[in-house]
Amino acid sequence: MSSSSASPSSAESLDITSTSALTIHGPSTVADAGYHMGVVPEVVHDTPAATPVKFYQVGSFAVGNRLLPVSERSVQSDPKRFNSLTSGHRACQGCGEALGARYALDAAMRAADGKLVAVNATGCLEVFSTPYPETSWRVAWLHSLFGNAPAVASGVAAAYKALGRDDIRVVAQGGDGGTVDIGFGCLSGMFERNDDVLYICYDNEAYMNTGVQRSGATPPAARTATTQAVGDDPGNVFGQGKDLPRIAMAHEIPYVATATVADLHDLEAKVTRAMSMRGARYIHVMVPCPLGWGTASCDTIKIARLATQSGLWPVFEGEYGEVVASTPIRRQVPVEDYLKGQKRFAHLFNPVRRDEVIDRLQAQADRNIRRYGLLPEATSPTLPPIAEEANA
Amino acid sequence: MQKPFAITLDVGSSLANQTGSWRTERPVYVDLLPPCNQACPAGENIQQWLFHAEEGSYEAAWRQIVQDNPFPAIMGRVCYHPCQNACNRAEVDEAVGINAVERFLGDEAIRQGWSFEPPAQLTGKRVLVIGAGPSGLSAAYHLRRMGHDVIIRESGPLVGGMMRFGIPSYRLPRDILDAEVRRITDLGVQIELNSTVTDLEAALAEGFDAIFTAVGAHIGKRAYIPAGESAKILDAVSYLRDVETEEDKPMLGRRVVVYGGGNTAIDAARTAKRLGAEEAIIVYRRTRDKMPAHDFEVEEALEEGILLKWLSTIKHVDDGKMVVEKMALDETGFPQPTGEFEELEADSLVLALGQEADLTFLEDVEGIEINDGVVTVDRSMMTGRKGVFAGGDMVPAERTVTVAVGHGKKAARHIDAYLRGTAYQPAAKHPVATFDKLTTWYYADAPHQQRPHLEGARRASTFDEVVSGLDERTAKFEARRCMSCGNCFACDNCFGVCPDNAVKKTGIGKGYEIDYDYCKGCGVCVQECPCGSIEMVPET
Numbered sequence A: 001m002s003s004s005s006a007s008p009s010s011a012e013s014l015d016i017t018s019t020s021a022l023t024i025h026g027p028s029t030v031a032d033a034g035y036h037m038g039v040v041p042e043v044v045h046d047t048p049a050a051t052p053v054k055f056y057q058v059g060s061f062a063v064g065n066r067l068l069p070v071s072e073r074s075v076q077s078d079p080k081r082f083n084s085l086t087s088g089h090r091a092c093q094g095c096g097e098a099l100g101a102r103y104a105l106d107a108a109m110r111a112a113d114g115k116l117v118a119v120n121a122t123g124c125l126e127v128f129s130t131p132y133p134e135t136s137w138r139v140a141w142l143h144s145l146f147g148n149a150p151a152v153a154s155g156v157a158a159a160y161k162a163l164g165r166d167d168i169r170v171v172a173q174g175g176d177g178g179t180v181d182i183g184f185g186c187l188s189g190m191f192e193r194n195d196d197v198l199y200i201c202y203d204n205e206a207y208m209n210t211g212v213q214r215s216g217a218t219p220p221a222a223r224t225a226t227t228q229a230v231g232d233d234p235g236n237v238f239g240q241g242k243d244l245p246r247i248a249m250a251h252e253i254p255y256v257a258t259a260t261v262a263d264l265h266d267l268e269a270k271v272t273r274a275m276s277m278r279g280a281r282y283i284h285v286m287v288p289c290p291l292g293w294g295t296a297s298c299d300t301i302k303i304a305r306l307a308t309q310s311g312l313w314p315v316f317e318g319e320y321g322e323v324v325a326s327t328p329i330r331r332q333v334p335v336e337d338y339l340k341g342q343k344r345f346a347h348l349f350n351p352v353r354r355d356e357v358i359d360r361l362q363a364q365a366d367r368n369i370r371r372y373g374l375l376p377e378a379t380s381p382t383l384p385p386i387a388e389e390a391n392a
Numbered sequence B: 001m002q003k004p005f006a007i008t009l010d011v012g013s014s015l016a017n018q019t020g021s022w023r024t025e026r027p028v029y030v031d032l033l034p035p036c037n038q039a040c041p042a043g044e045n046i047q048q049w050l051f052h053a054e055e056g057s058y059e060a061a062w063r064q065i066v067q068d069n070p071f072p073a074i075m076g077r078v079c080y081h082p083c084q085n086a087c088n089r090a091e092v093d094e095a096v097g098i099n100a101v102e103r104f105l106g107d108e109a110i111r112q113g114w115s116f117e118p119p120a121q122l123t124g125k126r127v128l129v130i131g132a133g134p135s136g137l138s139a140a141y142h143l144r145r146m147g148h149d150v151i152i153r154e155s156g157p158l159v160g161g162m163m164r165f166g167i168p169s170y171r172l173p174r175d176i177l178d179a180e181v182r183r184i185t186d187l188g189v190q191i192e193l194n195s196t197v198t199d200l201e202a203a204l205a206e207g208f209d210a211i212f213t214a215v216g217a218h219i220g221k222r223a224y225i226p227a228g229e230s231a232k233i234l235d236a237v238s239y240l241r242d243v244e245t246e247e248d249k250p251m252l253g254r255r256v257v258v259y260g261g262g263n264t265a266i267d268a269a270r271t272a273k274r275l276g277a278e279e280a281i282i283v284y285r286r287t288r289d290k291m292p293a294h295d296f297e298v299e300e301a302l303e304e305g306i307l308l309k310w311l312s313t314i315k316h317v318d319d320g321k322m323v324v325e326k327m328a329l330d331e332t333g334f335p336q337p338t339g340e341f342e343e344l345e346a347d348s349l350v351l352a353l354g355q356e357a358d359l360t361f362l363e364d365v366e367g368i369e370i371n372d373g374v375v376t377v378d379r380s381m382m383t384g385r386k387g388v389f390a391g392g393d394m395v396p397a398e399r400t401v402t403v404a405v406g407h408g409k410k411a412a413r414h415i416d417a418y419l420r421g422t423a424y425q426p427a428a429k430h431p432v433a434t435f436d437k438l439t440t441w442y443y444a445d446a447p448h449q450q451r452p453h454l455e456g457a458r459r460a461s462t463f464d465e466v467v468s469g470l471d472e473r474t475a476k477f478e479a480r481r482c483m484s485c486g487n488c489f490a491c492d493n494c495f496g497v498c499p500d501n502a503v504k505k506t507g508i509g510k511g512y513e514i515d516y517d518y519c520k521g522c523g524v525c526v527q528e529c530p531c532g533s534i535e536m537v538p539e540t
């Protein structure tokens, strides 16, 4: 186990009020324990983890907000944030995975008061952060294999339980290959046993570290090294692949959520909510990969935003097997707007436009919109209240 | 140190790996010129004062405005706000209500009694300003703050120029005008009323170091209309002036016709209605969309029951009636007579056909050039006569209060340099923060806050102010709709979105710094900066 050399000493100075966003319903013991013990409890939350700041028109969706009280600002806006993944890592320019991992782990670190162990599967995230003997991690961090991160995390959790250390929290993380493919068996076991681990999948929709091979999370029509843009049906096939958030929900574990690097507030709130619960929890984060997707390095967040606004990437939360909340689309775009900026979909537009394929992808987006209620009836805009002044 | 099995190297941090060496382009922070600032004729730094207002720092916001314009409360009522036509927010939902917030700040300053800082040092130089309209007052204000002695000579009995003799009090209450003028006299600017300057050479001979002339344009243009003996015809500017200055308000009879399509015509008709005319009709030779009056003014007049008769010219006026000829637009959009006539019952006719400047006192002054009824000035607002500057309605430019105020400021800066024997060099303009530079996703949808209006029928019989102001809540809300185009507003986005933690927060109000040791140059911060305040430049 390689523990980070720099201790996260800034923990004391942080203002930990993130749980204030939480409304807990139903028997608190259930919420606290997180174990359903064969009885599916009532849904414990009835509001989304992230309650958007409505009144500060100025940058309501930005990382920080000088007009907000410090306690209500995001973890990432804190000048003394943990930087769980520090500078000098070898991720590509504009890597969504590096960004997503810092967003998620910094929020988990704050929620756990710095007492966190992270177990990492093999993949870019591991390789770019820990070329022997250097590490970019400023959390206690452990790597073993490509396919066994959930099992290792279960073991770490069991060990701390045996030691009576329920203050130390365990997070496991991996890429989509490590999660939906090779690590899937032990992840399902971890879910089934409801082990006290938060598992975070950073989904860049292929095996990036080894050169962009298809995974079970690669979307249909996408070109990868193993699904070349050749033949009658270029790119990845339709009708295969795994929808892991839904599979996780089928295990009826306490908490499942999807998120992207395009919505920091939502991601932080979900990590915070997950950390407030016990048992097996799962968060699936879209992290665009400029190298594998063929996008400009500056467009990482933009492309994730387009994924959500097209409906191709539904952002939602589920508890004990039920969807409890979804993030509505704010500015809807056709899937084409999302596809166009990516070289992995270039064959849908060149040399000839393949409308039938684009339409099938649009149909997928439309289905998500229906399934998760991503376009609720437009509510009439009312004058939002002006919140309390920033105390700073 | 004893190392575990198979471990040969000491653990180290990746901070040793300076990934900044990968970079081919670097992000740099820039300040761009917001389009609102660019469009403001008085050169206000709108974006900056909205920034203060957003925080509830109203005094700081007000002090920022008065750097450029001493009349926020007046501006918030009479300025035609070209800033709002330029505002980028219009492409998101609706333009920021800049003018409404400015009015709130101006009124707040009056309520709180904020005053101007006196000049730090007096220079002993003496400047004469001719005319106490917005242009003269603005120049006097700026010159005084620069430490010069300023005397204004005004021919009228009251201060304010067209702000008092033209703009009616239902649009600009006089206590507001008085309060904002008083602050300028409190600074030590002297105003001599009822003091017409008729001889510029004589004034120069009194030993002034420089002169700023801003006498406006007060003579109503005439049109030849055949008229019977007893026909009552008068011009709009004299009429409005008499309403303001005479004890006995001029009475125009039961039915009043106003001839013209500009703002003055509208004000004359609305005033006539308020003074008891049962009907006020505006006759204009083109169509409504061609009227030079602003649409909101036409709208307000219609609400008050003013009648509009377009595509008509007045051919003949008699006692109690007039003859009107119908016009038709030709292919070029120009009105042509149709030969169709009609009679219109009316007790009086008010001509609102534009104004000319009375420049007789300048005609014989050496060096001064008058062209098309206005005085030629160079880029420093100086006339052909050394040391004599001019601005406002008497020079070739758009004729508005705000342009006049802007001329006053600009002239003051050049006069100040002239008095010091130097030349004023305006700072180079920054590139404009155009809409395509913004990432508007980050701004919440926020409906534009409207100022309440008195109901049309209720207001048409009084001189009560028609439009009231925003309250603190709505003003702050409106200020916060500003997107801070082209200028960092401390949203922390760059600090947050960098995958390499290469952006450092340097402390409140100090902004951010890029740590080029680790910045790989991916450009995410540039792409995601909401206000376009970061740019990529190639590494050299």
Ligand SMILES: Cc1cc2nc3c(=O)[nH]c(=O)nc-3n(C[C@H](O)[C@H](O)[C@H](O)COP(=O)(O)OP(=O)(O)OC[C@H]3O[C@@H](n4cnc5c(N)ncnc54)[C@H](O)[C@@H]3O)c2cc1C
Pocket: B078, B079, B080, B130, B131, B132, B133, B134, B135, B136, B153, B154, B155, B156, B159, B160, B161, B162, B163, B166, B167, B168, B195, B196, B197, B198, B214, B215, B216, B217, B218, B237, B240, B263, B264, B267, B361, B391, B392, B393, B394, B399, B400, B401, B402, B404
């Ligand atoms: C009816 C009407 C409504 C208007 N409404 C608006 C509006 O809503 N918004 C807007 O932006 N603009 C409006 N305008 C235009 C605006 O009022 C003028 O553009 C502006 O006042 C010009 O300012 P100024 O300082 O150049 O001249 P003025 O305001 O005309 O002031 C010139 C002053 O010089 C004095 N003076 C003249 N000759 C001499 C002399 N020889 N010696 C000493 N003093 C002298 C005059 O008495 C006067 O006080 C309106 C104009 C009119 C007529």
Ligand SMILES: Cc1ncc(C[n+]2csc(CCOP(=O)(O)OP(=O)(O)O)c2C)c(N)n1
Pocket: A097, A122, A123, A124, A125, A145, A146, A147, A174, A175, A176, A177, A178, A179, A204, A206, A207, A208, A209, A210, A215
């Ligand atoms: C058992 C095993 N098989 C294959 C590999 C080679 N390998 C390392 S990382 C990786 C792909 C990782 O893909 P993913 O989990 O999606 O993470 P990413 O690199 O895309 O972030 C592979 C195939 C391995 N390390 N172990």
Ligand code: SF4
Pocket: A090, A091, A092, A093, A094, A095, A096, A097, A098, A124, A125, A128, A204, A208, A209, A288, A289, A290, A291, A292
């Ligand atoms: S290959 Fe993709 S996931 Fe891997 S470091 Fe590069 S950008 Fe990140």
Ligand code: SF4
Pocket: B034, B035, B036, B037, B046, B047, B050, B086, B087, B088, B089, B096, B098, B481, B482, B483, B484, B485
């Ligand atoms: S949004 Fe703000 S800075 Fe931008 S143009 Fe409008 S008022 Fe000016």
Ligand SMILES: [Mg+2]
Pocket: A175, A176, A177, A202, A203, A204, A205, A206, A207, A208, A215
């Ligand atoms: Mg992957």
